[in-house]
Amino acid sequence: MRSGGVEIGWPNKSAVAKQADTLARTTACEFETLSGNALIQGDNLDALKELRRVGHRRYRLALIDPPYNTGGGFVYEDDRSEAAWLSFMLPRLLVARDLLAADGLMMIFMDEANLPILRLLGREVFGASNDCGVLVWEKKRKPSFLQAQMGSVTDFIAVFAKDRRQAPALTMGMGMAGKRYPFNNRGNPTAELSFPAGSVEFDLDDQSVPKQDMSTPGVPCRLLDRVVIKGGRNANPFRMQGEWRYSQASVDEFAATGQVINISRLPFRPNLVKAVPSEKKINNLLSFRTNPGIPTNEDALAEVTALFEGETVFDYPKPVGVLQYLIEAATDPGDAVLDFFAGTASTGQAVAQAGAGREFTLVQDTAPLPDTATGTAARKLCQRLGLPAHLASIAAERLRRAGLDSKRDFQLVTLR
Ligand SMILES: C[S@@+](CC[C@H](N)C(=O)[O-])C[C@H]1O[C@@H](n2cnc3c(N)ncnc32)[C@H](O)[C@@H]1O
Numbered sequence: 472m473r474s475g476g477v478e479i480g481w482p483n484k485s486a487v488a489k490q491a492d493t494l495a496r497t498t499a500c501e502f503e504t505l506s507g508n509a510l511i512q513g514d515n516l517d518a519l520k521e522l523r524r525v526g527h528r529r530y531r532l533a534l535i536d537p538p539y540n541t542g543g544g545f546v547y548e549d550d551r552s553e554a555a556w557l558s559f560m561l562p563r564l565l566v567a568r569d570l571l572a573a574d575g576l577m578m579i580f581m582d583e584a585n586l587p588i589l590r591l592l593g594r595e596v597f598g599a600s601n602d603c604g605v606l607v608w609e610k611k612r613k614p615s616f617l618q619a620q621m622g623s624v625t626d627f628i629a630v631f632a633k634d635r636r637q638a639p640a641l642t643m644g645m646g647m648a649g650k651r652y653p654f655n656n657r658g659n660p661t662a663e664l665s666f667p668a669g670s671v672e673f674d675l676d677d678q679s680v681p682k683q684d685m686s687t688p689g690v691p692c693r694l695l696d697r698v699v700i701k702g703g704r705n706a707n708p709f710r711m712q713g714e715w716r717y718s719q720a721s722v723d724e725f726a727a728t729g730q731v732i733n734i735s736r737l738p739f740r741p742n743l744v745k746a747v748p749s750e751k752k753i754n755n756l757l758s759f760r761t762n763p764g765i766p767t768n769e770d771a772l773a774e775v776t777a778l779f780e781g782e783t784v785f786d787y788p789k790p791v792g793v794l795q796y797l798i799e800a801a802t803d804p805g806d807a808v809l810d811f812f813a814g815t816a817s818t819g820q821a822v823a824q825a826g827a828g829r830e831f832t833l834v835q836d837t838a839p840l841p842d843t844a845t846g847t848a849a850r851k852l853c854q855r856l857g858l859p860a861h862l863a864s865i866a867a868e869r870l871r872r873a874g875l876d877s878k879r880d881f882q883l884v885t886l887r
Contacts, residue, residue: 513886685738
């Protein structure tokens with residue numbers, strides 16, 4: 472495991488890496504036939520190993536939001552030393568990498584403080600050449616000024632590919648790109664083409680180009696008239712002689728229907744430029760300022776409390792809209808998405824909303840809920856609903872309240 476020269480070391484590193492190679496300590500009979508959406512309750516290292524052992528499915532996207540290690544007193548453990556955090560993450564990332572499709576991606580949410588070690592760790596697991604970069608998510612409309620020097624309004628999503636050469640571009644929506652079709656076609660009979668005034672777009676400054684031989688080796692081509700280029704167009708009609716792909720009738724039609732004939736340089740080589748729809752790559756800033764569809768932490772909290780009668784049963788869930796954006800950008804219809812730090816199952820809801828036959832596998836552990844205000848509210852909710860008091864119950868209940876029927880729409884699997 473090397474990250475292109477730099478390697479991080481910590482006590483126990485090689486021992487914890489070996490944890491990725493052993494079998495799970497717990498299992499469930501459902502693994503043998505697992506298909507469709509699933510929420511697995513239990514430790515994610517065991518769950519990942521079981522998914523690898525049965526080998527039913529490869530994931531196009533693993534989208535995870537692991538504990539940030541902030542010491543935040545949350546409803547789950549979030550206070551490890553850096554070395555302990557790395558030891559916790561390394562075997563999980565190694566097994567999860569095995570579960571990715573050859574063209575799969577892993578996206579990992581992280582705060583600024585832990586992003587550097589996460590990236591180094593990711594580079595070791597995936598290889599430095601498979602580090603695809605970092606998306607910046609503007610997570611807050613108003614900063615809190617807990618840090619002395621500045622308020623923080625961003626979180627990060629580190630993106631790694633199983634194999635960057637095969638991984639897809641992250642795309643959203645369609646744009647128009649120009650595909651160029653050259654006029655010159657070697658071997659065709661020599662003919663004369665006449666271009667009406669204004670019919671050709673030039674990427675050249677205003678000038679007058681005298682008639683001349685514009686042939687280059689293998690490309691016979693003559694400009695038969697002087698051309699005056701003004702404002703990027705031909706001010707006068709002109710003729711060219713050469714071995715052409717298009718007839719005079721085609722040129723007349725291109726001109727009449729306003730299609731783009733482009734000449735970008737000297738010697739002249741005309742091209743037909745066709746507008747073809749192409750998928751637009753996303754940029755790495757995810758912000759409500761530039762994209763009103765990108766929600767914030769405030770929106771995420773409102774989303775979850777609305778599902779749970781106004782109660783706060785989880786600290787800092789991720790907004791479904793951001794997850795859905797990432798899922799749609801990174802996957803195709805029918806792809807499977809894995810989130811092994813499921814929390815409130817926001818990724819499950821996002822996959823369901825992205826739809827088009829996409830499926831999710833979620834993992835959430837069953838650690839006891841702490842005695843914080845949020846933990847107490849979550850425990851009381853579980854008691855009211857007659858569910859075991861842990862976050863996996865909250866995750867399953869969230870999916871149900873978001874409209875997924877727990878028998879028909881997702882399978883609940885319990886590791887024992
Ligand atoms: C930052 S939270 C994820 C929140 C989630 N993205 C959401 O929107 O609700 C991390 C979650 O991972 C869970 N977790 C931590 N360690 C785990 C483990 N070993 N196995 C399974 N889940 C674990 C925690 O209980 C917590 O719910």
